[in-house]
Amino acid sequence: MSVPEAESVLSLHRELDYHTIEGKRIFAPSISLAQWGDRSFADAHGLKFSYMAGSMAHGISSVALVKAMAKEGMLGSFGAAGLSLRVVETAIDELQRDLGDKTFAVNFIHTPGEPRIEDGLCDLLLRKGVRLVEASAFMRLSKPLVRYRVKGLHRDSLGHIVSPQRIIAKVSRLELARLFWAPAPLAILNELLNEGAITSLEHELAQQIPMAHDLTVEADSGGHT
Known part of the structure; x- marks a missing residue:
């Protein structure tokens, strides 16, 4: 269903926004898609x-x-x-x-048993200029995901940190949410810096921003998370 079709359905439902409860007429308005x-x-x-x-x-x-x-x-x-x-x-x-x-x-x-898969995906996403990922099934933060998040960090003319890549993290436990709301682990940043995978500026700025911009909260999916 397209947005115009959905709005049309909602407009029809507005005729039913009035309800009678215990002899009283109650108005319970429907909402538009923009209010979701x-x-x-x-x-x-x-x-x-x-x-x-x-x-x-x-x-x-x-x-x-x-x-x-x-x-x-x-x-x-x-x-x-x-x-x-x-x-x-x-x-x-x-x-x-x-x-x-x-x-x-x-x-x-996250593919903890095959880290090369994450490395290859990180390389591909950066090369293609993909600016947003949904990170899922992570039990801990991996070096490829941190590299994706950190590459290209810089300051604008006003001194604000600019983050070219964003992460929406799908989590099922509170401890995972805390990991993504915090900056990347310093140990991983140090490894990336020593390997020449990130610059000293990216290393510095990464310590001042959270790993994720948003969280998707899910129930137990039955997987390894």
């Missing part, structure tokens, strides 16, 4: 509506879904988990070509 969620989420990500379709692995959250969400001013996250880097790159190319400057996200899933 916190407006600051939409403003932060350049959206029309504060509404997000999260990522499901193996492309179940498909390119078509992400495009449909973006074209209506909502946020979709491509389900990159379990797909080859070649397939993910093809999806990113199509999304960037067809959506222009509209906002979309790509899933960045």
